[in-house]
Amino acid sequence: MKRGLLLGLVLTFAFSGISLGAAPTEDGASLLEQRCSVCHPSARPKAAKKTPAEWESTVSRMIGKGAQLNAVEKKSLIDYLGKTYKP
Ligand code: HEC
Incomplete structure (x- = not known):
């Protein structure tokens, strides 16, 4: 009984840890929108199809124009674009 309760608590913390890791601002899909x-x-x-290296240079170019992304957000967005909109 006690063991089960403890396990439940550990699992609750584990799952809340995962949802914290996926904070909205670092989610590639939300950043894109x-x-x-x-x-x-x-x-x-979304209409473009590029390799991760091409997305890297496109996103850097957009930042040059004024797109607002910090280093962490930029990486997360490039990962998402490279996986989702590939040739
Ligand atoms: C400050 C304004 C601005 C923001 C913010 C912006 N863009 Fe652009 N984007 C432009 C302009 C202007 C063009 C058309 C001229 C050109 O291609 O340089 C363009 C064109 C594009 C193109 C087509 C040309 C190509 O290189 O394939 C893509 C793809 C693109 N943007 C992706 C993005 C992505 C991804 C983001 C988010 C990180 C973004 N843009 C944010 C201004 C912006």
């Missing part, structure tokens, strides 16, 4: 729809619709990047 929020930060890449300022100057053109997010449909513009």
Whole structure:
């Protein structure tokens, strides 16, 4: 009985840890919708198919134009774009 309760607590912490790790601002899909729809619709990047290296240079170019992304967000977005919108 006590063991079961303890296990339950450990699992609860484990799962809340996972949801904390996926904070909304670092989620690639949300970043794409929020930060890449300022100057053109997010449909513009979604219509493109690029390798991770090409996304890296596109996103850097967009940051040069004024896209708001910190280093962590940039990496997370490039990972997401590279996996989702590939040739
Ligand atoms: C500050 C304004 C601005 C923001 C924010 C912005 N873009 Fe752009 N983007 C542009 C402009 C202007 C063009 C068209 C001119 C060009 O291609 O350089 C463009 C064109 C594009 C293109 C088509 C050209 C190509 O290189 O394939 C893609 C893809 C793209 N943007 C992706 C993104 C992504 C991904 C983000 C989010 C990180 C983003 N953009 C955020 C201004 C912006």
